[in-house]
Amino acid sequence: MKTSFLALAMGTFCLGLTEFVMMGILPDISKDMKISIPAAGHLISYYAIGVCVGAPAMVIFARKMALKSTLLLLMFLFVIGNLFFAISDSYTASSIWRFVSGLPHGAYFSVGGIVASKLAEQGKESSAIALMIAGMTVANLIGVPVGTYISSHFSWKITYEIIAVWGLITMLSIWFWIPKMDALPDTGFKGQFQFLKKKEPWLLISAIAFGNGAIFCWYSYVSKSMINVSGFNESALSYIMILAGVGMVIGNILGGKLSDKFSASGVAMITQAIIMITMVCIFFFSGFSILALVLMFISTASLFAVSAPQQLLLFKNSKGGEMLGGSLPQVGFNIGNAVGAFLGGVPITLGYTYNFTAVPGIIMAFFGFLILLYYFKREKKLSIK
Template identity: 45%
Template structure:
């Protein structure tokens, strides 16, 4: 692996831990800050809101600077705001800290995706992008379980200190190993924002926000699904989530290779259909513990295989606006996070069992596949018209 790509993997690791570890730390944070669990849950929403706001905004502001400087500045923000989280004395401060910590998330992946595709060997651009997203999957395999363990047994604040340390190591690696790629010359922000006038752009945004929401309809309620339906003990959930993380790790690299071998659009539509099929299967096998474990791994793999193809699809669609578009895909992914969790919870609120969210996830994945198919059809029509 190129050292320059390793720096992006490290950044993805830190970002992945700070995003996903909150789910496991909610009871500890709620107890320490004297708030309710639902109030603590708002801290997750605050981070997602920060991603949606910061992704396009920071890239629009900083896009004229050299990529290395942008990435280092974003990682400095990451370190500062996670340090604020570690030392937050009350709920209000913690909410603000989480909102601010989310700001550099999408911009880092947006700029990092473009950088990875530029420094990659020809024909392996998507595989290079998948190396960056590997940090997110490693976070789910190692970082999140470790951070949750430390939070439960010592203090959740120590977990955020570890996140800060990862951020500082990333910052140092960026300074030492990231090549000084030139800034975009003669940048025209108004022209870049014209990306949002493209029908293709909105098809991709809808594909991501709705299609990847299928993952979160399943993943948001995986713990009660495994305990109440599959019959696993609560103590075993952490280890099963590691299994899901391993699936994500494997799927991430498979997705990169698929996008390189075929096309990002074809890989995206195929993987969204595959996600719908796996979620459909999950509904019917969840009462069997062995099959539940198998499908936890497979579903994690299929869902996260979408990361690199989606990012490359954005980059290839947005000629001249690559960084902005790639950051928007991250904002869309976080909208999918919130949308999947919300819609997946509706049948539960109506009194259905914990297998019902996967039906919602199946429909969301299929809807995403429809938008991907519409994009492919539109591109074919435009090619014939030329």
């Protein structure tokens, strides 16, 4: 791996860790802040809202900056947000800084994706983007279990202090390892939005929101589900999160390679169908411990198998506004994240068991599949013309 790709992956490692470790430490935050699990789950939603606001805002304001400088600015904001989240002493302050932490997330994926594509060999762009995203999957494989362990044995605040320090290390890696790249041609403020007049970007954003939201209905509460429904001990959570991370790593690699070899839209559509079937199985079979682990593995693999193809598809459908277009997958992802965490919390609030969090996920996955099926057929029809 080129050191440039390693630097980009270190950034997505930071983003993956700050976003996904929250799922494993919700019980610790709930206990420390003396709030309910659904209320703690809202911290997931605040981060996601920050992503949705920050992705277009940061890209638009930074569109004239050199790509490397933009990456450094985004990581600096990441460090500030996570550091103050870690030292906050109230739920309100924590919510605000959780929102701030999410602001650079989507823009980093956009700018990082552009840099990765420019560094990639021709025809290997999807694999290059997958290399960048690999940092997020490694975060789930190694960082999240370690962060969960630190939280359960010491404090969740220490976990986020370490995340802030890692952000500083990432800034150094970007400074030394990313080559200087000029800003993209500026099409003006209005020019950044021209591609949104087409159907394709909106279809992709909607599909991402529904697909990822489907998984997060259940995965936002995976720690409680594994304990209360599947019958695992709390001490097993770190190992369970490692398995989830392995699924993400494998799914990300497969998604990138299959998209380079076949159709990116076809890979996304088939993966969405797998997500829908998996949510149905989670509802019915998560009471069986081994099956619960297998289904979790499939769901996390699917979550990242769609990442590279969807990122590439939005790049291709955002001519003249590539920086904004490249940030929109993370907007869709985190809209789904926020809505999924909220909808998944509804059955819990109503007193149902944690496998019922998959019910809204089934509905969301179904709509996501229909949208990608329509996009796939539309793409084939336009290519024939």
